[in-house]
Amino acid sequence: MLQETAFTGNMKADSKPLSGSELLLRALQEEQVEVIFGYPGGAVLPIYDEIYHSNIPHVLPRHEQGGIHAAEGYARVTGKPGVVIVTSGPGATNIVTGLADAMMDSLPLVVFTGQVATNVIGTDAFQEADILGITTPITKYNYQVRNIEDIPRIVKEAFYIAKSGRPGPVLIDLPKNIATGTAHVSGTADIHLPGYQPTTKPNYLQIRKLTEAVSRAKKPVILAGAGILHAKATEELKQYAEQQRIPVVHTLLGLGGFPAYHELFVGMAGMHGCYAANMALYEADLLINIGARFDDRLTGNLDRFAPKAVVAHVDIDPAEIGKNVPTKIPVVADAKEALKELIAQNGEKPQTDAWLETIQTWKTEYPLSYDNDGSMLKPQKVIEMLYEKTNGEATVVTDVGQHQMWAAQFYKFKNAHKWVTSGGLGTMGFGLPASVGASIADRDSTVLCITGDGSFQMCSQELAVIKELNLPIKIIILNNTALGMVRQWQELFYEERYSHSKIPVQPSFEKLAGAYGIKGYTVNSEEEAERVLNEALSHRDPVLIDFRIDPGENVYPMVAPGKGLNEMAGVKKR
Amino acid sequence: MKRIITLTVNNRPGVLNRITNLFSKRNYNIESITVGHSEQEGVSRITCVVNVENDKIIEQITKQLNKQIDVLKVTDITDQAMVSRELALIKVLATPATRSEIYSLIEPFRASIIDVGRETLVIQITGESDKIEAFIELIRPYGIKELARTGTTAFLRGNQRLASQTKNISIL
Numbered sequence: 001m002l003q004e005t006a007f008t009g010n011m012k013a014d015s016k017p018l019s020g021s022e023l024l025l026r027a028l029q030e031e032q033v034e035v036i037f038g039y040p041g042g043a044v045l046p047i048y049d050e051i052y053h054s055n056i057p058h059v060l061p062r063h064e065q066g067g068i069h070a071a072e073g074y075a076r077v078t079g080k081p082g083v084v085i086v087t088s089g090p091g092a093t094n095i096v097t098g099l100a101d102a103m104m105d106s107l108p109l110v111v112f113t114g115q116v117a118t119n120v121i122g123t124d125a126f127q128e129a130d131i132l133g134i135t136t137p138i139t140k141y142n143y144q145v146r147n148i149e150d151i152p153r154i155v156k157e158a159f160y161i162a163k164s165g166r167p168g169p170v171l172i173d174l175p176k177n178i179a180t181g182t183a184h185v186s187g188t189a190d191i192h193l194p195g196y197q198p199t200t201k202p203n204y205l206q207i208r209k210l211t212e213a214v215s216r217a218k219k220p221v222i223l224a225g226a227g228i229l230h231a232k233a234t235e236e237l238k239q240y241a242e243q244q245r246i247p248v249v250h251t252l253l254g255l256g257g258f259p260a261y262h263e264l265f266v267g268m269a270g271m272h273g274c275y276a277a278n279m280a281l282y283e284a285d286l287l288i289n290i291g292a293r294f295d296d297r298l299t300g301n302l303d304r305f306a307p308k309a310v311v312a313h314v315d316i317d318p319a320e321i322g323k324n325v326p327t328k329i330p331v332v333a334d335a336k337e338a339l340k341e342l343i344a345q346n347g348e349k350p351q352t353d354a355w356l357e358t359i360q361t362w363k364t365e366y367p368l369s370y371d372n373d374g375s376m377l378k379p380q381k382v383i384e385m386l387y388e389k390t391n392g393e394a395t396v397v398t399d400v401g402q403h404q405m406w407a408a409q410f411y412k413f414k415n416a417h418k419w420v421t422s423g424g425l426g427t428m429g430f431g432l433p434a435s436v437g438a439s440i441a442d443r444d445s446t447v448l449c450i451t452g453d454g455s456f457q458m459c460s461q462e463l464a465v466i467k468e469l470n471l472p473i474k475i476i477i478l479n480n481t482a483l484g485m486v487r488q489w490q491e492l493f494y495e496e497r498y499s500h501s502k503i504p505v506q507p508s509f510e511k512l513a514g515a516y517g518i519k520g521y522t523v524n525s526e527e528e529a530e531r532v533l534n535e536a537l538s539h540r541d542p543v544l545i546d547f548r549i550d551p552g553e554n555v556y557p558m559v560a561p562g563k564g565l566n567e568m569a570g571v572k573k574r
Numbered sequence: 575m576k577r578i579i580t581l582t583v584n585n586r587p588g589v590l591n592r593i594t595n596l597f598s599k600r601n602y603n604i605e606s607i608t609v610g611h612s613e614q615e616g617v618s619r620i621t622c623v624v625n626v627e628n629d630k631i632i633e634q635i636t637k638q639l640n641k642q643i644d645v646l647k648v649t650d651i652t653d654q655a656m657v658s659r660e661l662a663l664i665k666v667l668a669t670p671a672t673r674s675e676i677y678s679l680i681e682p683f684r685a686s687i688i689d690v691g692r693e694t695l696v697i698q699i700t701g702e703s704d705k706i707e708a709f710i711e712l713i714r715p716y717g718i719k720e721l722a723r724t725g726t727t728a729f730l731r732g733n734q735r736l737a738s739q740t741k742n743i744s745i746l
Contacts, residue, residue, distance in 0.1 A: 319637035
């Protein structure tokens with residue numbers, strides 16, 4: 001607080017006018033920005049001149065999309081807003097996918113786009129795009145700066161909006177003349193957001209109701225989503241689950257919020273969730289959703305979702321409560337605050353012994369499984385090996401598709417904030433750049449970028465950044481020479497008409513890595529995998545390993561579209 | 575069913591875009607929308623009339639609107655004591671033979687003639703949407719050349735019924 005007063009005070013006293021770019025960099029410093037992911041261009045040249053003099057580290061992706069995905073990876077691991085700067089027009093439109101991705105997965109980002117000068121806005125000037133119009137539905141909020149004096153306030157508000165409440169991306173559009181022009185800035189940079197007051201403290205009556213419902217329940221289950229991670233409430237979740245002896249099921253994005261080795265952990269639920277987790281949701285008489293949004297990939301057919309359960313939903317976003325699933329006990333609150341209250345209630349414990357036993361039986365009788373006759377390398381085996389060799393402690397970043405589901409199923413997370421994946425939007429090409437951000441966010445952690453041959457080729461140019469910064473990223477390509485998940489659906493639902501899902505013509509990924517100066521390997525068998533992984537994980541340099549896996553392997557269990565969670569295909573009894 | 579929602583919003587650039595965008599993004603059917611300054615400087619009032627199938631959708635619309643950073647307050651006033659008005663301008667064919675007939679229709683609706691041409695009249699009418707609807711149907715046989723409607727604008731009356739009679743969907 002003191003520092004802030006000194007800062008604004010100085011500005012008042014300072015008779016030297018400041019440029020928009022200077023004000024911007026000062027504001028970023030004020031927000032203690034640790035890294036900028038940015039790509040220069042005409043409209044942001046004045047800002048880049050200021051960055052040249054600044055001591056905030058800057059990472060140059062090789063495509064703006066790579067930059068914003070890296071910022072997402074950084075935000076996912078740290079919980080702090082990822083900062084992106086790109087130029088106007090194509091620079092700005094190239095980040096649209098990343099904004100939509102961050103909006104869906106509630107990741108805090110503050111994105112600056114250059115813009116043509118205010119006097120030519122609307123004239124179809126060179127590299128002009130209506131980025132406010134384009135990004136309105138996929139940002140939590142967006143601004144165009146019209147007065148230089150507003151920069152300190154707008155930046156402060158943007159960071160506040162991005163990280164508070166339900167996090168999300170905020171975009172600030174900066175016309176070039178605003179960046180070059182100067183102003184005598186006076187007054188303080190207080191935020192002024194009368195229409196934005198997220199509720200964080202839970203309503204006491206609802207907490208009482210929930211506590212009573214828990215004490216009466218026979219088959220309660222907690223569905224824990226990424227809200228647990230955003231709220232940094234993993235400790236509280238564990239404490240509450242243990243206090244009441246309630247089993248915990250995770251969503252895809254929630255993984256890591258509850259330790260996978262814990263006796264109360266059931267597994268991941270959803271379309272490719274494990275048998276026990278899906279059955280637990282189906283059979284539950286009390287479903288306590290904390291920080292998940294009942295996405296269709298989690299619920300399956302809504303009419304058959306949790307048919308026997310009283311539904312309680314804790315969410316910081318009131319609009320999520322009752323959106324998809326009718327909710328009996330709504331609790332609008334930050335997950336941490338709500339869990340603290342619930343723990344403090346220390347309500348009468350439900351009798352869950354029989355229920356926990358049932359779940360344990362499901363777990364042992366119907367575990368995640370796959371056939372392995374040793375003739376071909378199985379992707380699930382590769383993930384199991386990765387899990388064992390990294391002791392469940394690596395940061396795991398994935399792309400989107402079959403490999404993503406295998407990683408979610410077979411990598412068992414010990415800790416939180418180690419799992420980075422694109423859930424809501426399902427963005428192929430997310431993995432490699434996101435692993436750059438995730439690695440920068442947590443420099444000590446080994447990063448496994450688990451990707452597919454299709455996804456990898458969507459953003460492979462980011463290999464250059466990994467080499468440049470020599471990040472400890474181990475790129476694991478599960479190569480089935482196909483867009484595997486599309487191929488799987490065509491096999492199951494389109495009578496094996498593989499329309500444009502096979503991609504037999506590929507570069508040598510090993511040589512491609514070599515071209516960037518990264519050590520590459522090709523692996524065809526378990527023995528090779530054993531040897532190569534041991535070597536690759538023995539040092540901190542980046543490597544790329546092309547695993548030639550069984551091209552016919554599918555992801556199971558699977559809840560087919562239109563089916564309920566209890567109607568999983570591909571479940572095998574042990 | 576028709577619902578009337580009033581919003582007060584910060585009068586900032588892009589606000590209206592955000593609101594209308596939300597309706598298309600969430601696939602809500604909007605019947606009319608009016609915007610204008612409110613009694614407070616820097617604050618605008620928006621009145622939306624939406625057509626929804628059930629209460630669940632109106633609850634979602636209200637919550638999604640509330641979530642917008644620039645939205646200060648959202649109220650579904652349909653079931654409360656309120657006044658709602660719409661204005662319509664109608665240019666209708668009027669021959670010397672029909673002119674007096676049209677005049678006789680105008681009077682009970684408290685509409686007024688605001689322009690007289692050689693072959694047409696321009697009628698201004700204000701009132702609730704239903705009344706305007708009824709008037710248009712009456713006047714249609716004479717030949718409507720042009721029609722412009724403002725959409726409904728509304729707010730609460732000074733005195734409300736008992737709170738227990740109003741419907742509350744807040745979940746806080």
